[in-house]
Amino acid sequence: xxxxxxxxxxxxxxxxxxxxxxxxxxxxxxxxxxxxxxxxxxxxxxxxxxxxxxxxxxxxxxxxxxxxxxxxxxxxxxxxxxxxxxxxxxxxxxxxxxxxxxxxxxxxxxxxxxxxxxxxxxxxxxxxxxxxxxxxxxxxxxxxxxxxxxxxxxxxxxxxxxxxxxxxxxxxxxxxxxxxxxxxxxxxxxxxxxxxxxxxxxxxxxxxxxxxxxxxxxxxxxxxxxxxxxxxxxxxxxxxxxxxxxxxxxxxxxxxxxxxxxxxxxxxxxxxxxxxxxxxxxxxxxxxxxxxxxxxxxxxxxxxxxxxxxxxxxxxxxxxxxxxxxxxxxxxxxxxxxxxxxxxxxxxxxxxxxxxxxxxxxxxxxxxxxxxxxxxxxxxxxxxx
Ligand SMILES: [Fe+2]
Numbered sequence: 001x002x003x004x005x006x007x008x009x010x011x012x013x014x015x016x017x018x019x020x021x022x023x024x025x026x027x028x029x030x031x032x033x034x035x036x037x038x039x040x041x042x043x044x045x046x047x048x049x050x051x052x053x054x055x056x057x058x059x060x061x062x063x064x065x066x067x068x069x070x071x072x073x074x075x076x077x078x079x080x081x082x083x084x085x086x087x088x089x090x091x092x093x094x095x096x097x098x099x100x101x102x103x104x105x106x107x108x109x110x111x112x113x114x115x116x117x118x119x120x121x122x123x124x125x126x127x128x129x130x131x132x133x134x135x136x137x138x139x140x141x142x143x144x145x146x147x148x149x150x151x152x153x154x155x156x157x158x159x160x161x162x163x164x165x166x167x168x169x170x171x172x173x174x175x176x177x178x179x180x181x182x183x184x185x186x187x188x189x190x191x192x193x194x195x196x197x198x199x200x201x202x203x204x205x206x207x208x209x210x211x212x213x214x215x216x217x218x219x220x221x222x223x224x225x226x227x228x229x230x231x232x233x234x235x236x237x238x239x240x241x242x243x244x245x246x247x248x249x250x251x252x253x254x255x256x257x258x259x260x261x262x263x264x265x266x267x268x269x270x271x272x273x274x275x276x277x278x279x280x281x282x283x284x285x286x287x288x289x290x291x292x293x294x295x296x297x298x299x300x301x302x303x304x305x306x307x308x309x310x311x312x313x314x315x316x317x318x319x320x321x322x323x324x325x326x327x328x329x330x331x332x333x334x335x336x337x338x339x340x341x342x343x344x345x346x347x348x349x350x351x352x353x354x355x356x357x358x359x360x361x362x363x364x365x366x367x368x369x370x371x372x373x374x375x376x377x378x379x380x381x382x383x384x385x
Pocket of ligand 1: 300
């Protein structure tokens with residue numbers, strides 16, 4: 001996140017003595033990415049953040065692949081993913097490759113008994129249903145329907161839900177998740193043609209410091225395993241921090257669509273980028289206004305991208321038989337386009353209420369066993385006339 005942010009107390013100069021009020025020093029931690037070349041934050045802890053007491057049993061949580069090489073267009077009934085109490089157990093990886101794991105989760109309970117860290121991947125949580133607070137060692141972020149939460153790898157967090165009715169689309173990205181570079185100037189500021197700006201971000205706030213000793217379970221995801229480490233001090237013991245590496249939120253409802261006289265290509269909807277996939281937000285917007293325009297998209301060939309569309313709300317103008325929570329997969333190598341009738345039916349329409357999240361990966365996705373259970377199995381024939 002290329003915005004400087006700070007919370008709590010920090011010393012005037014970095015890497016210098018920062019004294020506690022009752023004697024002793026706070027413990028500085030550089031929390032950086034890409035060696036020492038990427039974004040980083042400097043945090044100040046009451047206790048050393050390194051005090052591992054015990055290492056428990058590790059659990060294999062790597063996705064079980066059902067279809068390794070896929071050329072079938074598919075439709076998944078996302079709300080058929082069964083709710084589960086635990087936040088991590090509720091996650092069902094559906095479409096995966098070496099760059100990203102895309103899945104759905106319907107967690108019922110807040111995380112209170114352990115802390116969680118994904119050591120390998122930046123996480124994007126898209127909140128389809130539910131609200132609550134993302135709690136991290138760098139501060140808290142309240143979230144609600146339509147929020148993207150971007151959690152850089154290594155962030156220690158808990159998640160608190162207001163109710164048991166929660167639906168989340170998630171992506172675990174093994175590449176850092178950034179906002180698109182083309183919307184920034186050379187200093188990182190978002191430019192005037194960007195569909196969102198700095199004011200739209202939900203930055204961490206309300207830094208709480210827990211000076212506690214005892215046994216604190218941390219579940220750490222690394223290399224497909226969920227490790228369990230017991231720490232001797234409370235992980236949220238930061239009194240202050242500053243820098244650029246921290247979690248943040250962004251509401252899809254704050255994405256300002258870019259429209260035109262004729263159909264605009266998907267990159268105008270782009271919200272996030274990585275080295276291996278993009279994330280786009282399809283939001284309610286006015287349709288193309290050329291007198292002869294066709295608002296529905298043209299057929300297009302996904303020659304080198306797998307296209308994953310997650311349908312959130314509203315009408316889905318180019319698709320038939322789609323409901324909220326559904327996912328469509330249009331694999332690389334074959335064309336796809338509007339369903340029969342929708343192309344013609346879109347002519348003359350003034351706008352759309354569709355709300356959807358698209359994840360386009362540059363490498364093919366594999367289909368997991370979880371995904372096959374909610375696959376409708378006949379979507380690939382849905383363009384037949
Ligand atoms: Fe497409």
